[in-house]
């Protein structure tokens with residue numbers, strides 16, 4: 001299992017900031033740590049890397065791409081978004097975390113506005129496991145509780161999920177589709193909500209479990225070329241099947 005972990009890596013570079021205190025080496029390093037412990041091969045890349053780290057070589061290598069971005073979605077070059085999108089259609093898995101709901105690659109892949117409501121007030125979140133037989137919810141109980149989170153509320157402007165895994169309830173009363181799956185081309189996409197940069201969400205063992213499960217689920221069978229529309233002038237029925 002080859003996992004390319006993409007992090008914007010801007011919040012955590014700000015001196016004396018909460019994100020830097022919680023994730024001194026970046027969110028990507030923490031995610032890489034627990035995925036490696038689970039036996040996965042990982043590469044970490046960031047926005048400021050050449051081609052944002054999304055070289056053809058890295059995209060060829062990866063089975064699944066994890067994406068975390070927030071304050072600099074607009075700085076991701078459209079040409080690189082197009083490249084990643086082609087790879088998703090060829091079978092690269094995408095695990096989009098938290099504020100990646102507004103990442104160019106997520107919006108392009110799903111085709112809707114991906115808007116939502118939000119509030120940063122350290123509220124309790126309870127993620128209900130609404131799909132207990134789904135591969136992504138294995139090893140978890142009937143819910144996950146996070147004591148301090150940023151609230152995301154409905155309506156979440158996404159296409160109807162092919163499979164819904166978690167629905168969140170927040171202390172303030174809102175609800176949200178926190179774990180949702182889609183397929184686009186040969187690619188599988190999993191969105192998972194938790195992960196605001198000022199809370200230590202990615203150290204939570206249940207969150208780590210969901211992300212690991214999500215990576216396993218999102219691995220597909222990649223094609224080595226883009227899909228095509230071949231002209232078939234003669235049918236098998238006409239020319240006969242090779243014996």
Ligand code: ZN
Nearest residue numbers: 099150196197
């Ligand atoms: Zn956030």
